[in-house]
Each structure stands twice: as structure tokens, then as C-alpha cells.
Amino acid sequence: MNNKLLWFAGVLLTISFLFPEGVKFPNTPAPAPAPAPAPVPVIETDPELLKILSAADTADKKRISGVYRALAEVLTRDDGKLVTTTERWRTLHANTLTLAIDTPGKYPGLDVAIERVFLTTVGTDDVLPNSGATQMKLIKACEIIAASAEK
Amino acid sequence: MSDEQVFENVYDVVNAYESGFIGAYSDTEAADRLKEDIAASGGQPNSAMACKEFGLSGSGVGKLSLPVMEILKLYPDCLPGGAQGRGDCVSWSARNSALGTMCCEITSGKPDPESGRLEGAPDVSDAGRLAGVLSTEAIYNWRRHGGDGWSCAAAARVMLKESGLWLRQNYPEIGVDFTRYSSRNAGIYGRNTPPDSWLAIGKDHLVQTITEVDGFEDLRDLLHNGYCVSSCGGESWSSSRDENGFSERTRKGWAHALAYLGVDDRPETIAKYSDPLVLVQNSWGEWNGGGTKILGTNLDIPVGSFWSRWSDMKNRYMVAVSGVNGWPPKKLPDYGALGRI
Numbered sequence: 083m084n085n086k087l088l089w090f091a092g093v094l095l096t097i098s099f100l101f102p103e104g105v106k107f108p109n110t111p112a113p114a115p116a117p118a119p120a121p122v123p124v125i126e127t128d129p130e131l132l133k134i135l136s137a138a139d140t141a142d143k144k145r146i147s148g149v150y151r152a153l154a155e156v157l158t159r160d161d162g163k164l165v166t167t168t169e170r171w172r173t174l175h176a177n178t179l180t181l182a183i184d185t186p187g188k189y190p191g192l193d194v195a196i197e198r199v200f201l202t203t204v205g206t207d208d209v210l211p212n213s214g215a216t217q218m219k220l221i222k223a224c225e226i227i228a229a230s231a232e233k
Numbered sequence: 234m235s236d237e238q239v240f241e242n243v244y245d246v247v248n249a250y251e252s253g254f255i256g257a258y259s260d261t262e263a264a265d266r267l268k269e270d271i272a273a274s275g276g277q278p279n280s281a282m283a284c285k286e287f288g289l290s291g292s293g294v295g296k297l298s299l300p301v302m303e304i305l306k307l308y309p310d311c312l313p314g315g316a317q318g319r320g321d322c323v324s325w326s327a328r329n330s331a332l333g334t335m336c337c338e339i340t341s342g343k344p345d346p347e348s349g350r351l352e353g354a355p356d357v358s359d360a361g362r363l364a365g366v367l368s369t370e371a372i373y374n375w376r377r378h379g380g381d382g383w384s385c386a387a388a389a390r391v392m393l394k395e396s397g398l399w400l401r402q403n404y405p406e407i408g409v410d411f412t413r414y415s416s417r418n419a420g421i422y423g424r425n426t427p428p429d430s431w432l433a434i435g436k437d438h439l440v441q442t443i444t445e446v447d448g449f450e451d452l453r454d455l456l457h458n459g460y461c462v463s464s465c466g467g468e469s470w471s472s473s474r475d476e477n478g479f480s481e482r483t484r485k486g487w488a489h490a491l492a493y494l495g496v497d498d499r500p501e502t503i504a505k506y507s508d509p510l511v512l513v514q515n516s517w518g519e520w521n522g523g524g525t526k527i528l529g530t531n532l533d534i535p536v537g538s539f540w541s542r543w544s545d546m547k548n549r550y551m552v553a554v555s556g557v558n559g560w561p562p563k564k565l566p567d568y569g570a571l572g573r574i
Binding site: 146166167168169171172173174175176179180183186187192193194196197200201204207208209210211213214215216 | 306307339340341342353354562563564565566567568569570571572573574
């Protein structure tokens with residue numbers, strides 16, 4: 083019995099020396115390559131917002147970030163069904179800020195800088211249907227503002 | 234045509250049409266003149282040629298196409314926009330088809346092919362919205378006879394050349410308030426055409442192109458691309474819809490105009506009804522009842538509308554409004570942040 087075990091162990095050892103990379107059988111798939119590292123997402127920020135918010139309270143920055151992350155989520159979930167135009171988006175945006183921000187004007191120039199992010203990202207102040215490209219641009223503007231507040 | 238007749242309520246209008254009142258009639262001369270005018274304005278009067286020329290052929294095959302939802306997206310509850318109060322169904326059908334095309338052009342977000350500019354949804358008061366956004370009376374006053382009833386071809390020609398889209402609002406310059414529908418305002422002019430002051434306003438927002446529709450394939454592809462249709466014919470339908478909003482054709486017959494605002498060419502619909510369906514918008518207010526949910530969806534069809542089998546309506550005369558001279562987009566005062574953060 084012991085001899086048989088020794089023989090078996092010796093065969094395994096020999097194989098391991100002869101085929102240090104392992105034995106390849108005809109139908110064995112090649113091992114999957116190691117996954118490439120996930121690309122680090124480029125988080126776009128706005129330099130003017132960064133400047134205005136550089137000395138802001140952490141709580142205020144979190145509030146601003148939270149508001150705009152939530153607005154981006156609402157736009158994504160709605161998918162143009164209730165917020166059908168940029169005019170309706172303006173109403174939603176304005177009402178949200180009225181409810182969420184206790185001290186408007188605490189950071190001078192913040193409102194103008196946010197307006198500029200929307201105008202630049204959407205590309206026009208025309209009232210547009212909120213579908214396809216326009217919806218993506220509104221979401222992107224919200225994300226830029228949120229990311230700027232998170233820096 | 235019929236003598237002038239005013240309807241007090243939905244029972245009046247249904248009884249009149251089912252007793253032989255002629256609200257819509259065929260006019261081959263008007264149809265020929267319309268074709269000439271379309272060609273003269275650079276349009277394509279033939280739907281098969283138009284679909285081929287603009288790459289629309291086959292685009293709606295097997296699909297549920299709902300331009301009506303674009304109307305309701307911009308102007309909730311605007312359909313049916315009340316009920317006709319006289320024999321002016323042709324102007325209602327023309328208005329509904331123009332409204333559908335206008336809304337589809339706006340929500341597409343694409344610049345107008347004629348002007349190259351983006352168009353926006355014009356503001357209208359709540360009263361004007363609930364009365365159908367656009368005036369029917371401004372079209373009907375151009376019928377050029379003293380009685381009631383008209384042809385779809387003649388009405389289409391008027392929208393193309395003389396009196397296009399009029400918002401439902403007050404027009405002090407002509408002394409008429411079109412905010413709410415009025416059968417009286419629909420008959421200010423008849424045998425005599427409206428004066429130049431009307432023409433000046435009517436030409437501001439003319440329909441740009443019209444196409445005579447020939448056959449289901451063209452109808453399906455035009456509706457799929459947001460070009461809504463006005464139709465005239467002698468068919469009639471039941472006032473009871475099934476659970477999916479479908480109505481059977483009846484034997485009574487109406488000399489009537491109806492707008493087409495959707496088409497359902499899905500295989501499951503054809504399997505159930507043995508035919509593709511067309512969404513018909515009537516102008517009699519709340520004249521029918523029953524299911525409103527579109528088969529397999531949670532979407533509702535508007536009040537007064539119903540689905541019909543194509544084979545029940547295939548002999549009707551049809552014109553598609555394939556472009557309107559709309560309104561420039563409104564401007565946002567701001568994006569909502571100013572003074573709020």
C-alpha cells in the first residue's frame with residue numbers, strides 16, 4: 083500500500099518537473115487573461131465653481147453635491163416623461179433649490195456660475211424638448227456641479 | 234353640402250350624422266387643384282413618391298406609432314378639444330392633423346426642413362389648450378359657401394395657401410376671440426371669404442406641405458414619422474370600445490371627417506384583430522365609451538377617439554399634413570438657479 087502511494091507521489095512530482103506550467107489537455111480552454119484595470123472615470127469639474135466653493139463649509143458642499151446628484155438621478159429615472167421640456171426642468175430645479183437651500187447668496191457668484199454650467203453644457207437658452215441629447219446634457223451639467231462641490 | 238345646422242349637444246350631432254347630415258363630401262375638382270398647388274409649391278402630392286423620396290418607406294412596419302402622445306406631451310388634455318357645434322367636422326379633422334404634425338416636429342428636436350430653425354411649443358392659455366390649442370373656426374370660414382359641410386381636399390388647400398395654424402387666443406385686430414370654440418365664430422364668413430386682415434394672420438403659420446395618402450403602407454409610414462392625417466368618407470363606427478379601445482364599424486354611415494393620430498402594425502395586434510389598426514380622433518366630444526388602454530401598454534387614448542381596422546376605413550380620402558410653419562422656440566429666463574443658491 084505504502085509503495086503504491088510512493089509511486090503515485092513520484093509520478094506526480096515527475097510530471098510537475100516536466101510540465102511546470104501544467105498539463106494542457108486538448109479541450110481545456112486557455113486561462114482567462116487577468117482583467118484590465120477599470121478605466122478611472124474622468125470627473126469633469128468647473129473651475130469657477132471650484133474657486134467659489136474652495137472655502138465653503140463641508141456641510142454646504144455636501145448639500146450642494148447631494149442636491150445635484152439627486153437631480154441627475156431624477157432626470158435619469160424620469161427619462162423625459164414628466165420633465166418634458168427644459169422649461170419644466172427649470173421649474174423643478176428652481177423649486178428644489180428653494181426647498182433645499184436655507185441661505186441663498188451665502189457664496190456670492192455661485193448661482194451665476196451654476197447658470198453658466200447649464201448654458202454651456204446645453205448650448206442654448208431656447209426651450210427644448212427634454213429628450214435624447216438634451217436630457218444627457220442636463221444630467222451632465224448636474225454631474226459637473228456635484229463633482230465640483232465634492233472636490 | 235347641407236344647410237346650416239347648429240348642434241346643442243352630443244346627441245344632436247350623432248343623430249344628425251346618423252340621419253344623413255352631410256358634414257364631409259368628396260370633391261374631385263378640389264382634390265385636383267390641391268395636387269396642382271402642392272406640386273407648384275415644390276411638394277410631393279403622391280404619398281408613395283414622398284415616402285420613397287424621403288426614405289420613409291417601410292419605417293413603420295410592425296410598429297406601434299403614436300404621434301398622439303406627442304400632442305398630449307406638449308398639451309395635456311387638449312384632445313378632443315370640445316365638440317363640434319355645427320357641420321364643421323372637416324375643419325376639426327384638419328386642425329387635429331395639423332396639431333399632430335406640429336407637435337411631432339417640435340418634440341423631434343430637429344430643425345424645420347424648410348426654414349432650418351428649431352421650432353417651439355407656443356404658449357396657449359388653459360382654456361385654449363382644453364379647446365384644442367389651434368382654432369378650427371379660422372379654417373372653416375374659408376369654405377366658400379353659405380351652408381355646412383366641406384371636403385378634406387378643399388380644407389387642406391386652405392391650410393396650405395390661406396389660413397394655417399391659429400392659436401386659440403383673442404385676435405383683437407380682427408375682432409374675434411378664438412380662445413374657446415364657437416360654432417358662431419365658425420360661420421362669420423361663408424359664401425364670402427374672410428377679408429385681408431384674416432389672410433394676413435392666416436398666412437403667418439401656413440401648412441408647408443400636404444400629401445394625398447394612398448393605401449395602408451404609406452399611411453403607416455407617414456404616421457410613424459409624425460405626419461398626421463385628415464380623412465373624409467362615409468363610414469361609421471360603434472360608440473362602444475372594447476378593452477383595448479377598438480370599435481367595430483357599423484352600417485349606419487356618417488358623411489364625416491376624422492383625423493388619424495396613430496397606427497398599430499404590431500404582429501400581436503394584427504393577430505388579435507386580423508388587421509392593423511388606425512387611431513381615429515373624432516370631433517364629437519365624449520360621444521363614445523369603453524376601454525382606453527392601448528393593447529399591451531399602460532397608455533390611454535384620448536377622449537372621443539377609437540381604434541379601427543384598416544380594412545374598415547380603406548376607402549376614405551386621406552391627406553397627410555407633412556410640415557407646418559410653426560413658432561420659434563421660447564427662451565428660458567434662466568435655468569432656475571439665479572437667486573436661489
